[in-house]
Amino acid sequence: MAIASLRFLLPLLLFAAVFFSVDSEYIAYNTSQGIVPGKLNVHIVAHTHDDVGWLKTIDQYYVGSNNSIQGACVQNVLDSMVTALLQDKNRKFIYVEQAFFQRWWRQQSDAIKKIVKELVSSGQLEFINGGMCMHDEAAVHFIDMIDQTTLGHRFIKEEFGQTPRIGWQIDPFGHAAVQAYLLSAEVGFDALYFSRIDYQDRLQRMDLKSLEVVWRGSKSLGSSADVFTGIFPKNYEPPPGDFYFEVNDESPVIQDDPLLFDYNVEERVNDFVEAAVAQADITRTNHIMFTMGTDFKYQYANSWFRQLDKFIHYVNKDGRVNALYSTPSLYTDAKYAAKELWPLKTDDFFPYADNPNAYWTGYFSSRPALKGYVRMMSGYYLAARQLEFFRGRNNSGHTTDSLADALAIAQHHDAVSGTEKQHVANDYAKRLAIGYAEAEKLVSSSLACLTESIQNSGCSNPKVKLEQCPLLNVSYCPPSEADLSGGKSLVVLVYNSLGWKREDVVRIPVSSEYVVVRDSEGREVESQILPLLNASAAIRNQYVKAYLGISPKVNSLHWLVFPVSVPPLGFNTYVVSSSKQTGSHAVMSTLYSPQESKKSNIEVGPGNIKLLFNTDEGRLSQYFNSRSLVKQPVEQSFSYYSGDDGSGSDPQASGAYIFRPNGTTSIKPEVQAPLQILQGPILDEVHQQINPWIYQITRVYKGKEHVEFEFTVGPIPFDDGIGKEVVTKLTSTLMTNKTFYTDSSGRDFLKRIRDYRSDWQLQVNQPVAGNYYPINLGIYLEDKSTEFSVLVDRSTGGSSIKDGQVELMLHRRLLHDDGRGVAEALNETVCVNDKCSGLTVGGKFYVSIDPLGEGAKWRRTTGQEIYSPLLLAFSEQEGGNSGSLHVPKFTAMQPSYSLPYNVALLTLQALEDGTTLLRLAHLYEVDEDKELSTMASVDLKKMFPDKKINKITEMNLSANQEKEAMLKKRLKWKVEGSTGEKQALRGRQVDQSELVVELGPMEIRTFLIEFDSDSFLKFGDR
Amino acid sequence: MAIASLRFLLPLLLFAAVFFSVDSEYIAYNTSQGIVPGKLNVHIVAHTHDDVGWLKTIDQYYVGSNNSIQGACVQNVLDSMVTALLQDKNRKFIYVEQAFFQRWWRQQSDAIKKIVKELVSSGQLEFINGGMCMHDEAAVHFIDMIDQTTLGHRFIKEEFGQTPRIGWQIDPFGHAAVQAYLLSAEVGFDALYFSRIDYQDRLQRMDLKSLEVVWRGSKSLGSSADVFTGIFPKNYEPPPGDFYFEVNDESPVIQDDPLLFDYNVEERVNDFVEAAVAQADITRTNHIMFTMGTDFKYQYANSWFRQLDKFIHYVNKDGRVNALYSTPSLYTDAKYAAKELWPLKTDDFFPYADNPNAYWTGYFSSRPALKGYVRMMSGYYLAARQLEFFRGRNNSGHTTDSLADALAIAQHHDAVSGTEKQHVANDYAKRLAIGYAEAEKLVSSSLACLTESIQNSGCSNPKVKLEQCPLLNVSYCPPSEADLSGGKSLVVLVYNSLGWKREDVVRIPVSSEYVVVRDSEGREVESQILPLLNASAAIRNQYVKAYLGISPKVNSLHWLVFPVSVPPLGFNTYVVSSSKQTGSHAVMSTLYSPQESKKSNIEVGPGNIKLLFNTDEGRLSQYFNSRSLVKQPVEQSFSYYSGDDGSGSDPQASGAYIFRPNGTTSIKPEVQAPLQILQGPILDEVHQQINPWIYQITRVYKGKEHVEFEFTVGPIPFDDGIGKEVVTKLTSTLMTNKTFYTDSSGRDFLKRIRDYRSDWQLQVNQPVAGNYYPINLGIYLEDKSTEFSVLVDRSTGGSSIKDGQVELMLHRRLLHDDGRGVAEALNETVCVNDKCSGLTVGGKFYVSIDPLGEGAKWRRTTGQEIYSPLLLAFSEQEGGNSGSLHVPKFTAMQPSYSLPYNVALLTLQALEDGTTLLRLAHLYEVDEDKELSTMASVDLKKMFPDKKINKITEMNLSANQEKEAMLKKRLKWKVEGSTGEKQALRGRQVDQSELVVELGPMEIRTFLIEFDSDSFLKFGDR
Secondary structure, eight states: TTTTTTHHHHHHHHHHHHOOSSTTTTEEEEOOOOOOSSEEEEEEEEOOBOOOSSSSOOOHHHHHHOOHHHHHHOOHHHHHHHHHHHHOOTOEEEOOHHHHHHHHHHSHHHHHHHHHHHHHHHTEEEEOOOOOSSOSSSSSHHHHHHHHHHHHHHHHHHHOOOOOOEOOSSSSSSSSSHIIIIIIIITTTTTTEEOOHHHHHHHHHHHOSSEEEEOOOOOGGGGGGEEEEOOOOOOSSSOOOOOOOSSOOOOOOOOOOSSSSOHHHHHHHHHHHHHHHHHHSSSSSEEEEEEEEOOOOTTTHHHHHHHHHHHHHHHHHHHHSSSEEHHHHHHHHHHTTTOOOEEEEEBBSSOOOETTTTTTSHHHHHHHHHHHHEEEEEEHHHHHHHHHHHTTTSSOOSHHHHHHHHHHHTTTTTTTOOOOOOHHHHHHHHHHHHHHHHHHHHHHHHHHHHHOOGGGGGOOOOOSOOOOTGGGGGTTOOOTTSTTTTSEEEEEEEEEEEOOOOEEEEEEEESSEEEEEOOOOOOOOOEEEEOOOHHHHHHHHHHHHHHHSOOOOOOOOOOEEEEEEOTTTTTEEEEEEGGTTTSOEEEEEEOOOOOGGOOSSEEESSEEEEEEEETTTEEEEEETTTOOOOOOEEEEOOOOOOEEEESSSSBBBBOOOOOOOOOOOEOOTTTTSSSSSEESSSSEEEEEEETTTTEEEEEEEOSSSSSSEEEEEEOOOTTTSSOOOEEEEEEOOOOOOTTTEEEEEEEEEEETTTTSSSSSSSOOOOOGGOOOOOSSEEOOOOOOSSSEEEEEEOOEEEOOOSTTEEEEEEEEEEOOOOOSSSSEEEEEEEEETEEEOOEEEEEEEEEEEEEETTTTHHHHHHHHHSSSSSSEEEEEEEEESSSSSSSSSSSSSSSOOOOOOTTEEEEEEEOTSEEEEEEEEOOTTTTTTTTTOOOEEEEHHHHHHTOOOOEEEEEEETTSSHHHHHHSSOOEEEEOOOOOOOOOOOOOOOOOTTEEEETTTTTTTEEEEOOOHHHHHTOOOO | TTTTHHHHHHHHHHHHHHHOOOOOOOOOOOOOOOOTTTHHHHHEEEEEESSSSSSSSSHHHTTTTOOTOOOHHHHHHHHHHHHHHHHOOOOOOOEEEEHHHHHHHHHHHHHHHHHHHHHHTSSEEEEEEEEESSSOSSSOOHHHHHHHHHHHHHHHHHHOOOOOOOOOOSSSSSSSHHHHHIIIIIITSSSEEOOOOOOHHHHHHHTTTTEEEEEEOOOTTGGGGGGEEEEESSSSSSSSSSSSSSTTSSOOOOOOTTTSSSOOOHHHHHHHHHHHHHHHTSSOOOOEEEEEEBBBBBBTTHHHHHHHHHHHHHHHHHHHSSSEEEHHHHHHHHHHHHEEEEEESSSOBBBBBOOOOOEETTTSSHHHHHHHHHHEEEEEEHHHHHHHHHTTTSSSOSHHHHHHHHHHHHHHHTTSSOOOOHHHHHHHHHHHHHHHHHHHHHHHHHHHHHHHTOOGGSSSSSSSBBBTTTTTGOOTTTTSOOOOOOOOEEEEEEEESSSOOEEEEEEEESSOOEEEETTSSOOOOOOOOEEOHHHHHHHHHHHHHHHHHSSOOOOOEEEEEEEEEOOOOOOEEEEEEEEESSSOOOOOOEEEEEGOOOOEEEOOOSSSEEEEEEEEEEEEEEEETTTEEEEEEEEEEEEEEEEEEEEEOOBBBOOSOOOOOOEEEEOOOOOTTTTHHHHHSSSSEEEEEEETEEEEEEEEEOSSSSEEEEEEEEEOOTTTTTOEEEEEEEEEEHHHHHHTEEEETTTEEEEEEEEEOOOOOOOOSSSTTGGOEEEEEEEEESSSSSEEEEEEEEEEEEEEETTTTEEEEEEOOOOOOSSSSSSOOOEEEEEEEEEEEEEOEEEEEEEEEETTTTTHHHHHHHHHHHHHHHEEEEEESSSSSSSSOOOOEESSSOOOOOOOEEEEEEEEOOOTSOOOEEEEEHHHHHHHTTSSOOOOEEHHHHSTTTOEEEEEEETTTTSSSSSHHHHHHHHOETTTTTOOOOOOOOOOOOOTTTEEOOOOOOOEEEEEEOOOOHHTTTTTOO
């Protein structure tokens, strides 16, 4: 009975609340106010900021468990939001983090889904930003940014037909140029909003009313990728004056019932007007935004909306200012309608400091193992999607979805950033591991299918069994370690996800030094054996035990190294077998220990690169490229900064977020552990035990014109009570005049000048921390003749603190919390049988020294190779001579075709709807390289020789709208003092029959392709 | 668009949630489970406990302000409850405190009201208890209990047509017999539930499965007023095992989404079953109740219901126990259906201790000034309603509504109990003051109308101006203090709200000692002048300044005292004029100071009562009644208990709730301030400055057979760092054998035996605090020949710690919080110009010593007079001889009629709907008095001689249902070992033409009367 009669009651309620007052003591709040020209318009934006993991895991935040750590339940927010919006159609709410929204959406009934769709289509609920998370901007690679945004945006498009219009990076700790031009402009956002910029910058912008600007993040794309950018006056919370209305919050609620005590309407209206006027004083136009919400608020949305209703009602009755329910979109439209000229902002907003001694540059390097894992998975995901595409997505079986989701979540600004609690970091890693395990099966089976040349639909269960080795980084690979003495041999499948043919060197552990390697045509391939030294074996034992719970077999292991040649978007196979049966075998490296010699200098390097080491001091002294003839004295050293413990007059400690060094200590190589040098035909290695907890291998390959450094740092000791932040410094003689270059999210390189900011007169408080920048791809120096480049294998922080010097932070272990909420010291450990020790981090960086003008080519090409390492898969076969595979070598492209060297394949992905997502990126900036900073073109017919393209549609970057429509509707903002500007070079529209994609410098183009479904099935048949 | 389509969506949602699952990941929880015979049924009762003021004021709790003190907002609870109930029709919620509900209801739109009415009529929302507040049971007078319950119950009846079935006193600190038989059985409740009983009692009851009993609270009414009573196993919160689900609570939520981490359905089901089995182990029948809620919870109701839905769903899937949404009513019905025999409980549940040193007997006396104010207002409200009835309620103008509301709220168990924060105590007092101010105007105008004999409808603005003096207790009364020397005189109107003719003494301050008093017929009345001594003048100056912000005129004030004779339910008038014009005047009291005499004993008392004072020691030594010839040695003394400061091994301090004395100190009369004795024809007064902060006047009247003690205690000093609890002890030679009698809420007298409980073997830990009982009416002793009775003017704590001795606590000032939540020391102050000093408390108690068998008559009659003091109103007139009033003397009854002495008029109230509420009470218990414990009868025709009664309907006590229907439907519970029992004596049904109301001992009968409306208008015309 009660139910039946509700049919007419609920709508009535909704109208009643707005339009008339039926009872003398019931107050119908007038919340219908729109913009009033000529008045100061206060745009009330009701929002919640829901970290996709931080103090709790994403799932704990979602369901509201683990509340003893933090009271937060996103399910409450979303449930109560629906009800609150239904109660008054003028109320508006924005929702940002799709990882949460999707969890909730899955659980809803069809009825609720229908209601929510109505709320979205009416504009009451608006999706803002719209990625799976609000990604970090310092420690995140631009490909991951694109992927996680695409994942969120396409969901919103599919379920709601909506395309988010606004970037909303309100919390990340500094802001990347790539965020502005790529993840905003190219996505189609009309504006980007955030709050965290340097406190000195903010003060000046408040003075100059330049918190709102047009940000031009790309010098290549120029004004074509401008975005209107609003920096909040203080933070993303309500304005000063007590406007917090979460359940149990302490701000005074509006008491407007004259029959109750403490009526306070006038006071509260005054508070509101005062806050509005103060904000208007630092803002251009008569529109300001009140961000009414903060972390995990609106758990009972009505507690906020009840107050916001009253504020709008009474403030507008008062009349001094005009208050309205708004969204960032409506605010942006109002700003746009004002036809104002806006200040121009270029470059980026790094580093971020919120206090003189609080530079948020520590997190660039926090949790280097997690950062490395994320980067490894990112490259793997790219490759796995290709293989998912080859196999065909609609086949039953494993997918990349779980890895996609885990990776998306890991881009959150408290995930890969390293600023989460330890248990949450574990959760991200667990998700990645689960996602990887799923993708690994897909990869193995897809590769197996390709080797069997079976049609997709028939290849759900290939006979060939391929195994992969995710723990190769700790020298552990059971399939390659197999005993081959019984006549079996090992097939090594090497997959190349790049669009170019690739020559590289493969390195695997084998259990015998007597092996021989043959290529897919049975030809013997030169190979080299290196011993697995004690340091590596110890790491292997500890970490295999820690990760897998097993003690690995103690074989007499060796490294087998051999060169491979792999076609683009394809694979090649090699067979390793016991050499006892064949005679010829891999070359054993020679071990050279300097004590034995009297020479104080020794040269290593079997190819063009020759390194000189001073054996007395055990250090690198010179780099020489015999081809380019670049010769450069270089030193490399390790040192650590003592993390400030906050015991001084400024209690700021160094921590997960903040880098506050308190002195630096050089780490001298240990005299008792001299260099060990291994030499052979393929590469030379220099092993150094720098100190008891730093080990380094320097590698010079015959076929590579760079040096590879592999470091192993940890456990960092703290028995002296001091947290340590370990760096390596590479010192050259380049005359760099304070200038260096670091990448923006792995994409553009930005010029950095030590102790200088282009936007304001910098007051230098932290001469080291204040000059740190995030590094995702690399850092380089140049002088009049030479470029000195360093590339990294994961995100980290780095700088050039002295002219000619490059510094990278490798690991951090700190003993104090830095007071930004995480409430834990950054003290990572790894435990075996409940015995925990400080985490050891292993990683690589790469150095090349080139003549001026030639560095870019190395950086761009090698950068792609580092991001997308060769993917290895192993299979045992009987007999040792030729591979047992039906198709031992494969390329998806036309056999002779390769992508141009200035183009990278970012995405090749079979979508659920049967279409294919293709993303191509020009790799060079304008003027970066004489030859390669030019228009490039890709011939899709040659790229997909076996498939017929029925239709190709160019999309915006996140693939949720057609590019053309996006360009048409995107707002064009005017810049102060703007004069004629050279138009950016961009590729022309793709002709549906020519099917050639042109790309200008730094251009990324995104397409949805519909292949002829018949042609699809032929795939793999070639 | 979004709005229109909601019409069909919401109901859909409601059904969808229950009956089918539309999406594979949407879980439709089955919450429809009812009782399952043969299984353990767990009745889940979703509830919130909303204190009507405690740490915050009622309005702060309602709107959610002042959250820094306590996060609590009842508006959130009620708003969110509606939504949560709409989401699933199986969900149920109970709401208790009508003071909150009414605030909310007023503010709702008609649409919401309609929805809520549906929820109530379907049983999803049930009103439980249903008074304005959950009244205290120790410090509350039964008339106030009835009034506040009636106010809530009639509202519920009018708005929702519902009658609450269940008493729900879950939080009060001990439980009164009156609560059981009167406020439960007579109200029509089928059961009463609560949680706080003595910890020793609870342990035994858990052992014996006797937490659920039939409570027989009245020996007069016997089984006819039994009530089924359930005591919760621990408290009124969820069972042990982490079942708290408020937003941000830390109990583990059920995570049942297999796609998220930390799935925990099994663990949580086990927790639930474990809690259920543990509770079943101490409970009879296979029904147990889980009280799912606590103070101010369900601010976002969905956060609880979401979990409760899941528990019901999964626990029932598990099947070991049966969980269902229930209410206390459904639970009670299930208990009743089990046809069990229940243990019998008699007497009451005082005192309450929750720990060996934690007797909640301090609050019996906490905030004696507030307790006094509440009692004063209670009597005033009774009288004011009579005058509102006489004037006619429908006339425009002032009403008693505001006072009714303030008084109702003040009965809350953290209001008059004295256990609220100071600012909240101030709020209650402010509400009473506002309510009084409104009622005062009504009273003045109604009395004026009566004196003008104008018909009701015409009497909204009478000419006669009557003033009242609410500050007479601090000797302040501007109208009576008027200068009469210019020939004006003062009319004193004396209203008697009792149903009997009353002879009493009036006492007013006058500004001249030369005055004469005449009655309404112009006859001179004997009068007496007493000086206003320094102590009183100082109090007057300080408190008038504190309360009114003015310094009262410093006249040479005197007290004028004269006897008055006032008809029942009526008034008489007296004229005071200057005696200089007439010659004869009031008799000046003689001042007698013992130093001047050599006698060591002095007798005072102009009438039958003679007191002997020992002047050497300045103390009372003997009481003698020359009529009854009772002669009894009596001593009176003051002492204080040092409040334990919690610094010992048990950190329990004495505080607002808890009385934990740490030693006692006698207060010796000061030698330097001897007795002052004032004597005259009407009364004698003995003034004693006991010490610098205790002053006492002992009064013996010619016309009264008792002694009146007026004490002034304060500011209690604490410069010794010790909190003090001040008591007076009256010591007789009665041989009382540990036995004494205290009233239950001002109604029945219960036998108390020191260091003994009838229900269990008492372990005595606190020999003083553990023997304290609440006193609202009085306490008495008796031995084989004598009764020694003490009556109080407000609620307080008292005991008989030694045989023959009565002890009353008068004031408490403590320096430590006692750890029960209020988080303030009970340290009351009064401030003038920001200078604060300890609060001074003034009050009275009355002592009579009578032959055995004669005490009841004095206690019952005098008790009524104390509760309903004469109401004085003043008017100035020209000339001094005869009153200027048209009607100087009035009674509403037939001139010769009086109510029998064993009947009191509890309520005579004109209701808003035009009917009249009449409540009559028999004043004696069975066997209490030889003559008066018999059937009494009231002739309504004589009581309302001017009005025609069209219809009289007997109602239940709270007047929300007809008595007959109530009796018919009320459940009759069976008692273990019950044998034949004498039927209670109750009056017969009232014959509509006879109109005679019979009342058996302790019977209270409630009627709704419809008077002929024509007859009504004649009123006052006689």
